[in-house]
Amino acid sequence: MSTTKGQSRSRKASSQDDGPVAERSRTAREAAAASNNGAETMPLDTEKILELYKKMNVIRLFEDAAQRGFRTGKVGGYLHLYSGQEAVATGLLEYFQDTDKVITAYRDHAHALLLGSHPTEVMAEIYGKGTGLVKGKGGSMHLFDVENGLWGGYGIVGGHIPLGVGMAYALRYQGTDGIVQLYFGDGAIHNGAFHEAANLAGLWGRDGMNPTLFILENNNYGMGTSVERATAMTDLSAKFDSYGIEHEDVDGMDLFAVLDVAKRAVQRVRETGKPYAIEAMTYRIAPHGAADFLERYRTKEEIAEWRKRDPIGLVEARLLESGVSDETLDGIKADAKAIVDEAVRFAEESPDPPLDELYTDVYADTVDTE
Numbered sequence: 001m002s003t004t005k006g007q008s009r010s011r012k013a014s015s016q017d018d019g020p021v022a023e024r025s026r027t028a029r030e031a032a033a034a035s036n037n038g039a040e041t042m043p044l045d046t047e048k049i050l051e052l053y054k055k056m057n058v059i060r061l062f063e064d065a066a067q068r069g070f071r072t073g074k075v076g077g078y079l080h081l082y083s084g085q086e087a088v089a090t091g092l093l094e095y096f097q098d099t100d101k102v103i104t105a106y107r108d109h110a111h112a113l114l115l116g117s118h119p120t121e122v123m124a125e126i127y128g129k130g131t132g133l134v135k136g137k138g139g140s141m142h143l144f145d146v147e148n149g150l151w152g153g154y155g156i157v158g159g160h161i162p163l164g165v166g167m168a169y170a171l172r173y174q175g176t177d178g179i180v181q182l183y184f185g186d187g188a189i190h191n192g193a194f195h196e197a198a199n200l201a202g203l204w205g206r207d208g209m210n211p212t213l214f215i216l217e218n219n220n221y222g223m224g225t226s227v228e229r230a231t232a233m234t235d236l237s238a239k240f241d242s243y244g245i246e247h248e249d250v251d252g253m254d255l256f257a258v259l260d261v262a263k264r265a266v267q268r269v270r271e272t273g274k275p276y277a278i279e280a281m282t283y284r285i286a287p288h289g290a291a292d293f294l295e296r297y298r299t300k301e302e303i304a305e306w307r308k309r310d311p312i313g314l315v316e317a318r319l320l321e322s323g324v325s326d327e328t329l330d331g332i333k334a335d336a337k338a339i340v341d342e343a344v345r346f347a348e349e350s351p352d353p354p355l356d357e358l359y360t361d362v363y364a365d366t367v368d369t370e
């Protein structure tokens with residue numbers, strides 16, 4: 001299999017754009033390419049790659065369907081899509097084990113699907129239906145599925161980072177070998193909550209008491225603000241140095257590179273109880289959120305260049321090169337479409353939450369206020 005197809009495409013893409021964002025992207029991606037080359041060490045067989053390819057297709061089609069639901073007035077509230085970033089969570093969560101926990105921000109549909117939440121229930125939640133994952137009370141931004149390891153789904157930028165670090169402490173305190181995969185964006189790293197939590201993670205990690213895997217998904221933008229307009233120090237992962245947390249960059253568009261880093265990083269955090277950070281250079285091809293129609297902060301050309309390195313397309317190219325037929329890939333896409341169609345049908349036909357549940361599940365029954 002070819003080893004550098006995606007990476008050479010990325011250089012070609014960014015060399016056509018002289019803007020500061022492209023400059024940052026080029027530097028980071030070249031660093032990522034130099035730091036790990038997942039393709040060469042790809043340990044997976046074709047069956048496993050096909051399985052991951054299917055998951056990525058389900059996520060993409062699921063997001064497209066949710067967007068259609070929003071634009072036709074069937075989905076209310078807010079909606080943030082993961083399209084373009086699929087390789088990051090797909091690669092990292094491949095190494096999730098039952099004792100682990102995952103916490104993320106509001107771009108959370110993919111994490112739920114990958115952890116095993118049923119697509120029908122996830123879609124019903126987005127539709128605000130009583131059959132939804134959290135009974136229609138959370139919506140797109142607040143998916144929760146504790147049994148499958150998903151501890152949210154948070155709308156306050158950076159607000160979940162201290163929770164994730166605390167959860168990691170608790171996992172060691174309780175004597176488990178679990179770790180926390182803590183996902184957050186380039187916009188969240190400037191939030192005070194990140195810096196306080198990272199400081200504690202580094203500190204507690206000295207005693208092996210903080211198995212947090214920080215996964216910084218750098219998609220170049222926090223809403224409409226590029227990394228360059230948000231910080232004078234644009235090497236984001238270097239910010240972990242302040243807290244004694246080791247880190248590395250990865251090409252987040254390349255599933256194989258992510259898998260390679262994920263395997264090592266997860267094992268390392270699990271064994272040491274120390275935090276570790278991955279900065280995944282990625283790109284959302286979707287708008288920031290449902291209300292982001294104009295996208296004035298980036299050009300159509302920039303989006304088109306990144307689309308050439310669509311993470312699903314890169315996996316597809318690798319599969320074709322390895323001899324998998326078009327028919328096989330078409331069959332997988334059809335299966336993925338059937339799963340998403342069924343999720344939409346279920347969500348549309350489900351009832352709204354009953355009125356008498358308005359005040360149930362608002363506070364935990366187990367909290368003793370005496």
Ligand SMILES: Cc1ncc(C[n+]2csc(CCOP(=O)(O)OP(=O)(O)O)c2C)c(N)n1
Binds near residue numbers: 187288
């Ligand atoms: C504390 C706080 N400030 C501002 C907002 C508004 N807001 C919503 S998303 C967002 C950008 C976050 O960007 P990033 O962390 O890079 O995540 P991405 O959307 O790129 O996945 C902002 C500023 C918010 N939700 N919470």
Ligand SMILES: [Mg+2]
Binds near residue numbers: 185186187219220221
């Ligand atoms: Mg971002």
